[in-house]
Amino acid sequence: MRKWIMNALIAVAGLFVIIQFFPSGRPQNKPVTGKDIASVTEVPEEVGNLIRQACFDCHSQNTRFPWYSYVAPVSWLVAKDVNNGRKNLDFSKWGELSKKDKLKTLDEISEMVGEEEMPLKIYILMHSEANLKKEDRDLIVQWADETAEKVFEE
Amino acid sequence: MKKSKKVFVIWLPALSAIFILLTAFSYFGSGTSNTPPPDDNLVIPENINNIFDKSCFGCHNTESKNDKAKEKFLIDKLPGLSKVKMVSKLDKINEMVEKNEMPPEKFLAKFPDKALTPEEAKALREWAVATSDLLLKK
Secondary structure, X not given: OOHHHHHHHHHHHXXXXXXXXXXXXXXXXXXXXXXXXXXXXXXXXXXXXXXXXXXXXXXXXXXXXXXXXXXXOHHHHHHHHHHXXXXXXXXXXXXXXXXXXXXXXXXXXXXXXXXXXXXXXXXHHHOHHHOOOHHHHHHHHHHHHHHHHHHHHO | OOHHHHHXXXXXXXXXXXXXXXXXXXXXXXXXXXXXXXXXXXXXXXXXXXXXXXXOOOOOOOOOOOHHHHHHOOHHHHHHOOHHHHHHXXXXXXXXXXXXXXXXXXXXXXXXXXXXXXHHHHHHHHHHHHHHHHHHHO
8 A cells, every 4th residue: 555545544544543533413302291293282192203203313302312312423412413403493492482483484494394304414424214205294294294384272 | 555555545545435435425305294174264455465476476375387386375275274383384474575685586586587586575664564463472
């Protein structure tokens, strides 16, 4: 092997090792009782399973952290997505939202899932169970729209 | 080359490369829009219409070339939305203006005169909130 290639590879490997020592800011799961979407709103089992599989890792306090989520630089990406995801929508804290925020969020869910903006593409790459079929997306969209109607009438 | 060193040289870089490649994927968006059933009759007051015209309509209308903006929000279709969707959109307008996310920064860099004045931002937000409150009460 040419010497410079070897040196370059060693440098990359060294860098990979060094970045492991930087903290990722990985968020913790802090369960809140009685506020999660299923205890506040009617969520059919099928829809519940879909959002648990495809959304909860970033949008709830039930995030599962697979082994590679501990390894930089993936750990940084996971931390960023989960922190950002929860800030926009936390299914575990659904009950804390005002009526208006519920309506707005349901509309966003309907749009983001219908237009295939959610789940994030990079997540689907690593989690085949989040690769929602057309029927799955339709189910979630329909549920979000119906739930919005109900919240509106409340 | 000693075996241990060889393992280090081959595997660590390979592993690193895999992780770096993984992070190199970025997010793409695509999709279609769905049309909700028309329902209520919203009348946009003239002062608000003027604000929309100046700062928003160029991107958020049916004929717009900006597909992302079109998918998310159409001012010309706002009055035809169902009440529920209308409330959501009005609150979204309030949120976007409050967070200074609309009009987009990049657009304002090119067309600074399209920016909302503080008074316009206030009027637009107050109208959006009041209208959505009213719809919720009915």
